[in-house]
Each structure stands twice: as structure tokens, then as C-alpha cells.
Amino acid sequence: MSDSSVLTMTIDSTKTSVTVVGLGAMGAALASAFLEAGHPTTVWNRTPARAEPLMAAGALRAGSVAAAVEDGGVTMLCVRDHAAVRELLDPLADRLAGKAVVNLTSSTPEDARSTAEWAARHGVRYLDGAIMVPVPLIGGPDAQVLYSGSAEVFEEHRGTLLALGGEAEFLGAEPGLASLYDLGMLDVFFAGMASFLHAAAVMTADGVTARTFLPYANRVMAILPATLEGLARDVDQGRYPGDEDTLDMNDAALEHIVVTSRARGVDPGLPALVRALTRGAIADGRGGEGFSAVVEQLRSPGAATPGRSSA
Ligand SMILES: NC(=O)c1ccc[n+]([C@@H]2O[C@H](COP(=O)([O-])OP(=O)(O)OC[C@H]3O[C@@H](n4cnc5c(N)ncnc54)[C@H](OP(=O)(O)O)[C@@H]3O)[C@@H](O)[C@H]2O)c1
Structure with a gap:
């Protein structure tokens, strides 16, 4: 697990520079993992104070999201939802042309396809992703992140993506695939949890x-x-x-x-x-x-x- 608050990481300037946009619980964990793996890491968050622990660990804080994406060899997005992704990306179309964007914000397959179509229209090289594990597992051997979309971006940045832990898994060129698998797995997960809670309600009613x-x-x-x-x-x-x-x-x-x-x-x-x-x-x-x-x-x-x- 990454812990950006404790150590200043040693940055290796020969490694791919990464920009992380969105520093909520998950985005901050992603940025920490990149720092821990030595990647020069630029961060941006709508609420700037959330960048401070990462700056203490060696991240650069960009003054604007536009400046942030200029810095990165690859830009990672991890914000609340699809609407926030599009709000951030739409004004940046020109700046992102030709650049690699990896969107790790959870969404539906339709949202992922729509962002991929937007990216294709603007010449942005787009990889979609779905994070399948909670924050504490990011950076460790049990992390699971699924990817779909541009195989070229995946292959080019595979080594960088491995900094997030586990094995980076590419599901195919259809950009909605990572979200589809994410939702399929969550479907099974939620039903399993709900049925256990239902059974527990019945059992506890009888004192078990x-x-x-x-x-x-x-x-x-x-x-x-x-x-x-x-x-x-x-x-x-x-x-x-x-x-x-x-x-x-x-x-x-x-x-x-x-x-x-x-x-x-x-x-x-x-x-x-x-x-x-x-x-x-x-x-x-x-x-x-x-x-x-x-x-x-x-x-x-x-x-x-x-x-x-x-x-
Ligand atoms: N946390 C997990 O365990 C987990 C696991 C798997 C997948 N994920 C996925 O990872 C993504 C982020 O989750 P999280 O746990 O980090 O959420 P979070 O802690 O609630 O953080 C949300 C982030 O989105 C930003 N944001 C929200 N609306 C925005 C907007 N309109 N413009 C710019 N930034 C905006 C927030 O900025 P502010 O700080 O300014 O509010 C914050 O950085 C979600 O898609 C989630 O489903 C999370």
C-alpha cells in the first residue's frame, strides 16, 4: 500500500511522467503509487488542499488542469463520475490532441464509449479503465485494474500502469469492456452481500x-x-x-x-x-x-x- 504522508519518494526522471487529475481517496492512492514507483508525478485537484500530502511526497502541483495535462507523458483521470470527466476534458480537447489519457473513473459502458468517441474526434489517445479493488490495495500485489480501448496506449504505458500494483489486464479494443466487466463483477458482489444480509436478518430474528x-x-x-x-x-x-x-x-x-x-x-x-x-x-x-x-x-x-x- 502507498503512504504518501510518510516518505518523500525518489523520483527517477528517466521514467514516464504521469499526471493524476482527481485526488479523492482513490486518485490520491494512484498518485502515491506512481510516486512510490519513482515516476515524476504532477497532480491537480479541484480542491487544491488535497494535493498537499502528495507534494510532501514529491509530487508537483499544477495550477490548473490545463497545465497539469501539459506536464504528463500520460494523464490519468480519477474523479467522481462521468459527468465530472467530461466537464474536465471538454475544454482540453486541443491540448490533449495526440496525448495519452487513461480514465480510471468508474462509469457505464455507454459512458466509456461516449468518452472514447469524443477522444477519437479530437485525436486524443484514449484508454478506459476500471479499478476493481479498494484504496488500501492500490500499489500492492492484489491490486486489480482492468483496461479497454487503445491497445497502443496500453502497450506503450503498460510498465507505468504496473506501478498501480497487481497485473494490468487489457480486455480488448472496445472501450466499454472495462466498465462492462466492472459492473458484472459488482452485480455478483452486491447480490452476494445483500443475500448474506437478508439471511442474517432472518437468523438474528431467531437469536442466532x-x-x-x-x-x-x-x-x-x-x-x-x-x-x-x-x-x-x-x-x-x-x-x-x-x-x-x-x-x-x-x-x-x-x-x-x-x-x-x-x-x-x-x-x-x-x-x-x-x-x-x-x-x-x-x-x-x-x-x-x-x-x-x-x-x-x-x-x-x-x-x-x-x-x-x-x-
Ligand atoms: N474509493 C474506492 O475504493 C474506489 C474503488 C474503485 C473505484 N473507485 C472509483 O474511483 C473514482 C474516484 O473515487 P474516490 O473514492 O476517489 O472518490 P472521492 O474520494 O469522492 O473523490 C472524488 C474526486 O472527484 C473530484 N470531483 C468530483 N466532481 C468533480 C468535478 N465536477 N470537477 C472536478 N473534480 C471533481 C473531487 O474533487 P474535490 O476534492 O474538489 O471534491 C475528488 O477529487 C470513482 O469513479 C470511483 O467509483 C473508487
């Missing part, structure tokens, strides 16, 4: 602490990788064999979860949604197929989930 229940939740998590492998195979093949379990059987288990939640005054909406998807598939004649058939309900939202309102 969340901590007591935790190892049992983890046992289920341990079988998920193999389960997901089967789901991925079925989704890609477009066939949902119910060899090991069927939607008819899953429906009964989901009904028990909904009823048990409701009996304890716990919101049954989350399992009820899964039950509604299952029932939609059963109504479509898929009761003998496996749980993977639910993907077909998700692909046609509304029409196929008659039970959704029954929570």
Missing part, C-alpha cells in the same frame, strides 16, 4: 448471531465456484438441463425462505424476486429444467415474472 451463522454462509459460498461453472456452461450453450436439480424443486425451497422471512417481519423482497423468476420460468414450461433457465426470464424482464408482485 450473524457471526455464528457466518461459517455456514461460507460453506455455501465454497460450493458457488463449481455451481457458477455449470451455470456459465448452460448460458453459453443455451440449454438448461435439470439433471441434478429442477426449477420445480427450487421453487419449494424459495417458498420456504419467503414464508420464513415474512413470519419474522423480515422483508421477503429479495428471495421473492428469485422465486418470481423461477415461477416465471415454470409458467413458461421450464419446471423440469435447471436453475440456469432463469437467465431466459432475466432476458425478458416483466413479461416472464408474473409472481414478482406477490412479495
Whole structure:
């Protein structure tokens, strides 16, 4: 992990100079990691005071975002959202022509494509990125940053990007890919956390602490990788064999979860949604197929989930 507040880093002037625009929790961690790896680092933040710890560690603070991007061999953006990115970039189109910009601000694939189109119109060399780890992991071996867009910018600056830790991973030339993978991974993450919290609400209603229940939740998590492998195979093949379990059987288990939640005054909406998807598939004649058939309900939202309102 980087800690810009403790040491002044040794800057190596032969290394690529980096500009970091946006010094919130994540932007500051990125700048620290570049400094720690010896890159000459220029920083800019809308609220200038946030640059001070980085200046103490050897960063140069630019007086304006325009001056900041003049300095960098590569400009990294890490601000709150897509709107802030465009607010910053739009007036800089002329200055950035021919330069490499790496945008590590989280966004949607559509936002990433729109910024890539803007960049292409102005001759800006654009790489999009998605940071998949929290601040403390930046600069360490477990950092994960995904990239998509200009393969040329990625290859040219791969060594610099590695200063952020882990392995820089390029997903392809389509600029929305990094955001797409980011959101896919977060989709799984949020659903997993929400279902644990739902189960914890049910358990604690009966006096079982969340901590007591935790190892049992983890046992289920341990079988998920193999389960997901089967789901991925079925989704890609477009066939949902119910060899090991069927939607008819899953429906009964989901009904028990909904009823048990409701009996304890716990919101049954989350399992009820899964039950509604299952029932939609059963109504479509898929009761003998496996749980993977639910993907077909998700692909046609509304029409196929008659039970959704029954929570
Ligand atoms: N923090 C994490 O663990 C984490 C993990 C993965 C990805 N990310 C992504 O990294 C990005 C930054 O996150 P963060 O945690 O650093 O957020 P943050 O601490 O809230 O900082 C937001 C940054 O955006 C700047 N900003 C906001 N609106 C702006 C505008 N209109 N013009 C110029 N600058 C503006 C802020 O400037 P001021 O200081 O002037 O307000 C600040 O530098 C987000 O896209 C986030 O999703 C964060």
C-alpha cells in the first residue's frame, strides 16, 4: 500500500511522467503509487488542499488542469463520475490532441464509449479503465485494474500502469469492456452481500448471531465456484438441463425462505424476486429444467415474472 504522508519518494526522471487529475481517496492512492514507483508525478485537484500530502511526497502541483495535462507523458483521470470527466476534458480537447489519457473513473459502458468517441474526434489517445479493488490495495500485489480501448496506449504505458500494483489486464479494443466487466463483477458482489444480509436478518430474528451463522454462509459460498461453472456452461450453450436439480424443486425451497422471512417481519423482497423468476420460468414450461433457465426470464424482464408482485 502507498503512504504518501510518510516518505518523500525518489523520483527517477528517466521514467514516464504521469499526471493524476482527481485526488479523492482513490486518485490520491494512484498518485502515491506512481510516486512510490519513482515516476515524476504532477497532480491537480479541484480542491487544491488535497494535493498537499502528495507534494510532501514529491509530487508537483499544477495550477490548473490545463497545465497539469501539459506536464504528463500520460494523464490519468480519477474523479467522481462521468459527468465530472467530461466537464474536465471538454475544454482540453486541443491540448490533449495526440496525448495519452487513461480514465480510471468508474462509469457505464455507454459512458466509456461516449468518452472514447469524443477522444477519437479530437485525436486524443484514449484508454478506459476500471479499478476493481479498494484504496488500501492500490500499489500492492492484489491490486486489480482492468483496461479497454487503445491497445497502443496500453502497450506503450503498460510498465507505468504496473506501478498501480497487481497485473494490468487489457480486455480488448472496445472501450466499454472495462466498465462492462466492472459492473458484472459488482452485480455478483452486491447480490452476494445483500443475500448474506437478508439471511442474517432472518437468523438474528431467531437469536442466532450473524457471526455464528457466518461459517455456514461460507460453506455455501465454497460450493458457488463449481455451481457458477455449470451455470456459465448452460448460458453459453443455451440449454438448461435439470439433471441434478429442477426449477420445480427450487421453487419449494424459495417458498420456504419467503414464508420464513415474512413470519419474522423480515422483508421477503429479495428471495421473492428469485422465486418470481423461477415461477416465471415454470409458467413458461421450464419446471423440469435447471436453475440456469432463469437467465431466459432475466432476458425478458416483466413479461416472464408474473409472481414478482406477490412479495
Ligand atoms: N474509493 C474506492 O475504493 C474506489 C474503488 C474503485 C473505484 N473507485 C472509483 O474511483 C473514482 C474516484 O473515487 P474516490 O473514492 O476517489 O472518490 P472521492 O474520494 O469522492 O473523490 C472524488 C474526486 O472527484 C473530484 N470531483 C468530483 N466532481 C468533480 C468535478 N465536477 N470537477 C472536478 N473534480 C471533481 C473531487 O474533487 P474535490 O476534492 O474538489 O471534491 C475528488 O477529487 C470513482 O469513479 C470511483 O467509483 C473508487
